[in-house]
Amino acid sequence: MKQTGQPGPPTDPIIGIDLGTTNSLVAYCDERGPRILEGPDGQRLLPSVVRYNEAIASVEAVGQEASTHAVEHPQNTVSSSKRLMGRSIGDLKDDLDYLPFAVVEGDHNTARIKIGKHLLSPQEVAAVILSELRGWAEATLGTKVRKAVVTVPAYFDDAQRQATRDAGRIAGLQVVRIVNEPTAAALAYGLDSGTANRVSGVGKKEDGSLSLSTKLNPQACASESQSQATNHQPPSQTLAVFDLGGGTFDVSVLRMMQTEQGRIDQVLSTAGDTHLGGDDADRMIVELIQKEVRAQFGEQIEFPASTRQAFRNLAEATKIRLSNETSAQIEVDLGTDGDGNARVYQRTLTRDEFEEMIGLLVDKTIRCCEDALRNAKCKTEDIGRVVMVGGSTRIPLVCRRVGELFYTEPYTALNPDEVVALGAAVQGSILAGINRDMLLLDVTPLSLGIETMGGAVSKLIMANSTIPAQATEMFSTYVDGQTNIKVHVLQGERELVGDCRSLGEFELKGIPPMPAGLPKVEVTFLVDANGVLSVQAVEKRSEKRASIQIVPNHGLTREEVDRMEAESYEHAAQDMTAHRLIDLRNQARLDIRAIEKQLAKVGDEMDADYRAQVENNVAQVKIMADDPGADPDRFHEALDKMDQSTVRLAELAITITLREEQGA
Ligand code: AMP
DSSP states (O other): OOOTTOOOOOSSOEEEEEOOSSEEEEEEEETTEEEEOOOTTSOOOEESOEEEOTTTOOEEEETHHHHHTTTTOGGGEEOOGGGTTTOBGGGGHHHHTTOSSEEEEOGGGBEEEEETTEEEOHHHHHHHHHHHHHHHHHHHHTSOOOEEEEEEOTTOOHHHHHHHHHHHHHTTOEEEEEEEHHHHHHHHHHHHHOHHHHHHOTTOOTTSOOHHHHHSOTTTTHHHHHHHHHHOOOOEEEEEEEEEOSSOEEEEEEEEEEETTEEEEEEEEEEEETTOSHHHHHHHHHHHHHHHHHHHHOTTOOOOHHHHHHHHHHHHHHHHHHHHSSEEEEEEEEEEOTTSOEEEEEEEEEHHHHHHHTHHHHHHHHHHHHHHHHHTTOOGGGOOEEEEESGGGGSHHHHHHHHHHHTSOOBOOSOTTTHHHHHHHHHHHHHTTSOTTEEEEEEOSSOEEEEETTTEEEEEEOTTOEESEEEEEEEOOSSTTOOOEEEEEEESSSSBGGGSEEEEEEEEOOOOOOOTTOSOEEEEEEEOTTSOEEEEEEETTTTEEEEEEEOOSSOOOHHHHHHHHHHHHHTHHHHHHHHHHHHHHHHHHHHHHHHHHHHHHHGGGSOHHHHHHHHHHHHHHHHHHHOTTOOHHHHHHHHHHHHHHTHHHHHHHHHHHHHHHHHO
8 A cells, every 4th residue: 555645756766786795685765765675575685696597598586586496406506696797717716616506718718607508697697686676676666777876895896897887787777886885884874873864854964963973982083083173173983894795805994074065985995805705604614514524424425516505505504593602503414325324414513613713714804904994094093983794794703803903892783784785875866866965985996007118107096095086197208209109007006017907008199209308298097986997198289189998808806906915015115216216217318318419519618627527427327327226326316416517518508509599
């Protein structure tokens, strides 16, 4: 029965979707606030599982039905497809043994799921889930849904984000914005902190105050609160969002500010691992069971795909039980052996044993928290609140360790399964213009720059810059008459091209021939709100321009990001020296060229001693420039000495030029 006084169906609504590794959800936010949209049976979570018909690879079941019967159809039931999206087969080596369905190599090294004789892309599987959720939304809202905000882990690279967008397109949804999951959680949290807003309309702050600032730890960000007290700055709070789901882990440090224009959430840093989550804990229990079963019933015992799937279900159920109880009973009936003897495996797993098993896994999450704090230039005591997101944050050890790190009890008031979808819906409402007083600022995970002379990287946008971000820098040519310039775009934290990842390159052609250093090439980097990078180069005198949009085939894996970050710390000093030497060599080359031109022109009018002195200084600099192991400080000194000694030469050159002009 329809309630009277209810508003009609929204026009062209933007829904929010949390496309999870294990479960997915859909939510919608209007003036009344965000809410989860339920499925036909009142279910709020859709297991991210699809079963296909083996013969024709058509969809047979989606969600709970597919998940419940996965044991019977292990080879044609696809779960965890999010782990495969936008990744090459090489990236997935570690997962393949664990997945009950077959994954093979497709075009361009991509991973393809093999169902019978058919190959499916992970995006197609994700599209089935998105389509199902779209159906739930259309049935609940009573209108056609064409647009969605979809969340991804903060460390998803370009390829994975692009794959998510493609999955949306296959499902007939325009993905109007990709939002990082922790950012979405912060958005949902912001709403939850102001209960009054829900009643009076989302985000309408009646008294202009942010309830967060009064609710949160008063010691948080001492320096900030001091500056607020003296400068009457708007209240701001720093919080961490700790998101441990089934397959991925993210932690982000965010600043929430209440300004006169509304609330601003700014992501200061993110860290994480696209390969860490509750599935790993399940896998550890499965390995324990398999090891003990073999020890009890013989090493030769086989575990067909259906048994492995049953072990997974059992492991997950055991893990979940241990979140509430201190021990759990495991029992596996393996049927009879060749002699007709029953084979039943039984054991009790205590919470202590489980905690010891997953200790290293939890350690990893804590190390990521420390990285995120360091990148955000925050101390643990600056964090006013730690918001827990994702099903695996229900594991007591996880909560305890996070609490110990941040000296504060983690905030678990929001349902950790629903937070992200609610936040995505809020973002949707902002984009739809329903919720106007919020602004979301996200960050770039890695620095972006271009190659300059000698193999150095000049960074235009630094890691953890707020997006959308734009940066412009002027460059010039090194060779007289150069008419083409190659712009090589790179991503990474290191100083040299060889140590960064190449994202693409393009050529700016048709520059009129000019002496080296004269063309003014303005290079502009723009990272849009979805994290997509466009680079434009314009030669200002001729207005010649060229541009590129970077959508790499395979972006960075999380491991690559980790490695690149670690290497940048490790090699920072050595890299800086190498970069400085490249800069000095480039400078020396330009200066020597100018000096030699002047010497050729006015050398005959110089006194011999002075000329010898200049030539000697130039020779010294050339020796330094040719020495790969030169000491940068001594090189710098030699360059300064040379430049200073040529002041008189430059004056002489000007005088002679003037004389010539007057004589002419
Ligand atoms: P998510 O990716 O956020 O949907 O989280 C799913 C993960 O949370 C799966 O690995 C679940 O097994 C795990 N999970 C859900 N509930 C619990 C619980 N009560 N205790 C431990 N893990 C849980």
